[in-house]
Amino acid sequence: MKKTFFYNFFPTKAEEEEIEKAGSSSANPPVRREVIEIRDFYPPPEPDPANPWRIKKVVNNTDVLTGKLVLMHNDVFEHIFRFWSLEICNQVVNGNKVYVAVWDLTPVGGPIQYQNESIYFGKGPRETYILGWLDVVRNDRVRPRDEVGLYWDQKSGAFHMKILRRAV
DSSP states (O other): OEEEEEEEOSOOHHHHHHHHHHTOSSOOOOOEEEEEEEOOSSOOOOOOTTOOOOEEEEOOHHHHHHSEEEEEHHHHHHHTGGGSOHHHHHHHHTTOOEEOOEEEOOOTTOOEEEOSTTEEEEEOSSSEEEEEEHHHHHHHTOOTTOEEEEEEETTTTEEEEEEEEOOO
8 A cells, every 4th residue: 555644734622622721812733744545546566676776876975974874755655665564654754763674785795684773764854764774884885976776675574775886
């Protein structure tokens, strides 16, 4: 199922009573936002085994120095949240971290799995999301201007990532 935001502009009865008690007729109740599931008329595109990287990003200095890969809202909702449960999506949107596994497919010797407290997915500033990848950055020597490919693999329940192009 596809995920989207639902905005509720109507106050609850308790919020209305609270506004009346305060005696302020101009007080605006807070707009509540939550993630809901909607019917997906168009199924997600089938992954191409030769090029499965749904999210591609050129890494910047901040991504490397902080160990937090910043991902855009549309990419996350279209290519990650679509495969996660509604409860986990709401946890992330509400500001909680969700610990995940990351398979790094870059090394020639075989993939390396990262799964510890420094590997997580969470909410970032201004409608962005964060993939904590500090161990990946350290072990794989990710540099600014490297291009990284990323996707959520439903079968393994983990992120798969690879450095697609090294910076010159």
